[in-house]
Amino acid sequence: MKRYSAFAVAREAFRFHSGWERAWRSPEPKSEYDAIIVGAGGHGLATAYYLGKNHGIKNVAVIEKGWLGGGNTGRNTTIIRSNYLQDPSAAIYEKARSLYEDLSQDLNYNIMFSPRGVIMLAQTEHEIRGYQRTAHANALQGVATEFISPQRVKELCPIISLEGPRYPVLGGLWQPRGGTARHDAVAWGYARACSDMGMDIIQKCEVTGVMSENGKVSGVRTTKGEIKCSKLGMVVAGHSGVLAEMAGFRLPIESVPLQALVSEPIKPCMDVVVMANTVHGYMSQSDKGEMVIGGGTDAYNGYTQRGSFHHIEETVRALIETFPMISRLKMLRQWGGIVDVTGDRSPILSKTPLEGCFINCGWGTGGFKAIPGSGWGMAELMAKGHSPLTEDFGLNRFREGRFIDESVAAGVAH
């Protein structure tokens, strides 16, 4: 792999950009791998990357039904934060956030991480108390957050209206080292690095069955034939239930559409991410100038990647109250992604009833921010059978009543 650098740009400028090579190979599958990851989204590719980088397992295939990064990795609102309440969540999300900080250098691929800061607005007395509690918990966990006054919110985000008639801004939970990154680049960067390690990324190849022998996974059936493996990682977000059914177990997960939309591009007006959980909406401004807006999930199961229109109406209504200047903005695009939601709103990174088969799912409405940490933990889990990052996120926590309740941190906005 040729490294990207300022020198490379200069070199290519002198030869009509004829020397750029493909970022990753598109090989046909081999008959057998040490490990197969199903799902070439951010989490799947990060898992493969850290399997190779941290654990030396490089005979790996990443199988993708559609195209690389075309699921929720390309559909989220790119927000990165780690201001969660519970210790296990803070550990994995903060690991992810800290990995994001130098991920561009690590991957030699510019993921455009922008630690511009994230404010979660407190708009009710309950939210004030909830976020103050989170700020205290974060202080103990080593996550830099603080509870700030409405005046400070206004300083950080001048376009905000503090005097909302129904829900005035009463304060905010401020994480200055949170921010955004370019979501496609995260998938592409990991894919390029995986391909460089000799891993095969096989796109347009759907898994149609999971093969097992004596209760142990032996491979997968795909639209490109059978592929053997001794370890299988399922990292397929919304379709986890479908894949789990193939492997013969059920999950405490339901899949629902979550929507986002972007406006026409406007001049820079907002250099932080603002989340308003009480009124169901959050917004940031992309580098292109579009206002990136996210809202709520549908109330019922669905795989439509579209979502219900009234959720957009509710989200936009709430954001116009919060940011009156956007009321005349035209919206450019709207889309939906299928998010896999667990009962306690925390992910599942776990062994499964099928030996050698591991699952990484349940990130629900907020998986993008966790990609590097999730891949780091999942790779360790697959390589060693246990990982300090993932031990609390096992499937058995539901049976044993050890929930990691993040409904406050993750209930609505991401």
Next chain:
Amino acid sequence: MLILSCPNCGELKDETELSAGGEAHLTRFGPGSSDSDFEGYLFNRENPKGVHFERWRCSSGCGKWFHAARCTATNEVFGTYSAQVTEPPQEIRDVVSAKRPGWTWRDLS
């Protein structure tokens, strides 16, 4: 917008007038049951990409619960039926079979 017909009051209601109640036909396990049964009842859910049976409440109408059969991939509604049953009635299953040949649900077909 998803529109369902409430079998109790006969009104056509759109999703903003209804409340989704999750998977239908769960068998309830309480005190004295095994850990696996209790876990299954509380947490594990069918999450099909395709035919799904759900509970809905006509919350802005007659206020009563009912069941609906719906495709989660297309939002096509196969029909709604009474909440007073423990499995989909034959006529609903016939409608589903006509539109989705070869479908299965748990142990039914």
